[in-house]
Amino acid sequence: xxxxxxxxxxLRDRKTFFLEIREGKGxxxxxxxxxxxxAAFFALYGAVMGSSHSLWQALGSAAKLPxxxxxTLIVCAPTLYFFxxxxxxxxxxxxxxxxxxxxxxxxxxxxxxxxxVVTFFLLTTSHYQFFKLLNVGVFAISGLVGVxxxxxxxQVVSYGGSERVAARRTVVWLWIVLYAFVGSxxxxxxRPFVGxxxxxxxxxxxxxxxxxxNILASFGEILGFVTVR
Amino acid sequence: MNDERQDRWEQLLDLLAExxxxxxxxxxxxGDAFRRIPxxxxxxxxPLEAEPTRFTAPESTAQREDKxxxxxxxxxxxxxxxxxxxxxxxxxxxxxxxxxxxxxMALGLLALVIVINIPINRHGTTLATAMPDxxxxxxxxxxxxxxxxxxxxxxxxxxxxxxxxxxxxxxxRGYTWKDVHVVEDGFxxxxxxxxxxxxxxxxxxxxxIYRVEGEEKRWIVDIEAFEAEGYVWEDVRxxxxxxxxxxxxxxxxxxxxxxPPRP
Numbered sequence: 282x283x284x285x286x287x288x289x290x291x292l293r294d295r296k297t298f299f300l301e302i303r304e305g306k307g308x309x310x311x312x313x314x315x316x317x318x319x320a321a322f323f324a325l326y327g328a329v330m331g332s333s334h335s336l337w338q339a340l341g342s343a344a345k346l347p348x349x350x351x352x353t354l355i356v357c358a359p360t361l362y363f364f365x366x367x368x369x370x371x372x373x374x375x376x377x378x379x380x381x382x383x384x385x386x387x388x389x390x391x392x393x394x395x396x397x398v399v400t401f402f403l404l405t406t407s408h409y410q411f412f413k414l415l416n417v418g419v420f421a422i423s424g425l426v427g428v429x430x431x432x433x434x435x436q437v438v439s440y441g442g443s444e445r446v447a448a449r450r451t452v453v454w455l456w457i458v459l460y461a462f463v464g465s466x467x468x469x470x471x472r473p474f475v476g477x478x479x480x481x482x483x484x485x486x487x488x489x490x491x492x493x494x495n496i497l498a499s500f501g502e503i504l505g506f507v508t509v510r
Numbered sequence: 511m512n513d514e515r516q517d518r519w520e521q522l523l524d525l526l527a528e529x530x531x532x533x534x535x536x537x538x539x540x541g542d543a544f545r546r547i548p549x550x551x552x553x554x555x556x557p558l559e560a561e562p563t564r565f566t567a568p569e570s571t572a573q574r575e576d577k578x579x580x581x582x583x584x585x586x587x588x589x590x591x592x593x594x595x596x597x598x599x600x601x602x603x604x605x606x607x608x609x610x611x612x613x614x615m616a617l618g619l620l621a622l623v624i625v626i627n628i629p630i631n632r633h634g635t636t637l638a639t640a641m642p643d644x645x646x647x648x649x650x651x652x653x654x655x656x657x658x659x660x661x662x663x664x665x666x667x668x669x670x671x672x673x674x675x676x677x678x679x680x681x682x683r684g685y686t687w688k689d690v691h692v693v694e695d696g697f698x699x700x701x702x703x704x705x706x707x708x709x710x711x712x713x714x715x716x717x718x719i720y721r722v723e724g725e726e727k728r729w730i731v732d733i734e735a736f737e738a739e740g741y742v743w744e745d746v747r748x749x750x751x752x753x754x755x756x757x758x759x760x761x762x763x764x765x766x767x768x769x770p771p772r773p
Contacts, residue, residue, distance in 0.1 A: 285609040
């Protein structure tokens with residue numbers, strides 16, 4: 282429960298939370314608490330997603346979803362840090378990682394809040410493509426709110442010349458685009474998370490195709506234009 | 511007598527006003543001073559508030575005027591303590607329900623995930639997978655389906671659904687009932703139907719080869735017929751002669767070649 286209380290601080294008193302990150306207060310504790318709570322929430326949401334296929338898929342997705350976000354963070358953290366450094370930031374890597382973990386934690390909380398809705402559709406519909414797109418939509422909304430927190434956090438944490446602040450703000454939004462691209466490709470690499478009906482359980486599917494083509498094809502099938510084979 | 515009494519009274523008031531002014535000056539913020547003055551001191555202020563009428567009297571000296579100038583800063587202050595608590599920044603923290611709610615929600619969700627993944631029948635169907643499969647299927651090689659009202663089982667293979675002609679063929683391909691997705695009638699009408707999948711059997715003590723269709727075995731009369739059906743030697747499975755003999759005879763391949771030999 283102690284780890285969860287940090288979420289309350291983020292959601293209710295984010296300015297104080299970001300100021301503490303700026304001052305480097307309790308960074309290690311904050312990062313550990315965010316890591317634990319977000320991993321737990323991602324695992325739960327992953328289990329819900331995978332339940333549409335089988336118990337093994339539920340367990341596999343519960344393990345893979347925290348891994349997805351953690352791996353994305355590891356891949357993207359140096360970019361944010363060094364670009365910020367280049368534009369006059371005086372934040373440490375730990376502060377950058379703490380901000381990114383805030384993003385991920387907010388995303389995980391929102392995913393958890395969406396979990397009952399997704400479970401409802403899981404139990405009452407059986408259209409695989411619809412369920413897949415529903416999850417993509419939920420991830421998009423949660424991720425967007427999460428990165429908005431990052432943007433806000435960066436404004437509070439960073440300080441310096443005004444022209445540099447503007448440049449860093451642009452860097453943050455460019456980084457968010459990069460984060461989305463890396464995240465989607467990481468998700469494609471670690472798929473399946475839902476598990477296609479008719480196929481046996483597989484922890485990882487063979488590489489090939491890409492996330493965006495598959496989403497377009499899923500839309501096409503829902504609208505009756507194509508059949509995804 | 512009256513003049514003396516009035517002078518004393520004025521001196522007393524001057525002393526009192528000086529004392530109050532001194533005290534106010536010594537405080538960093540006059541508003542704070544008023545807030546911090548304990549109740550008994552507040553009781554002293556009413557005469558002070560009443561005083562301005564006396565300080566504006568015509569006999570006021572320069573010293574008195576100074577005190578009067580101080581008055582406006584003193585006068586509006588007493589009203590501050592009434593409005594100050596409204597904008598007090600140190601509000602008590604809101605009750606911490608979110609962490610507890612999140613914890614309970616996570617536990618509830620975990621319980622729900624477990625419940626919907628518990629098998630509810632002998633085929634291993636769970637609540638999460640209990641919905642009909644028709645619109646949920648992804649058509650890929652190896653997909654096994656059966657229409658709701660028909661006994662035939664089909665497998666999707668190389669762009670077409672192929673009928674698995676016998677239980678033996680079904681088993682020999684390694685399928686189990688859990689692999690079969692029951693679909694609505696008419697589902698297969700949207701897809702190409704490929705050649706059926708048969709199992710070709712032979713027993714060690716007999717040179718004859720048979721094709722199993724449904725519950726029957728059909729004798730393939732010669733090598734030309736065997737090749738004409740598109741089979742190769744690798745398609746032939748060796749089973750016990752007792753098993754082959756149990757199967758009833760069907761029409762020969764090609765048809766009309768007389769009664770089949772005993773395996």
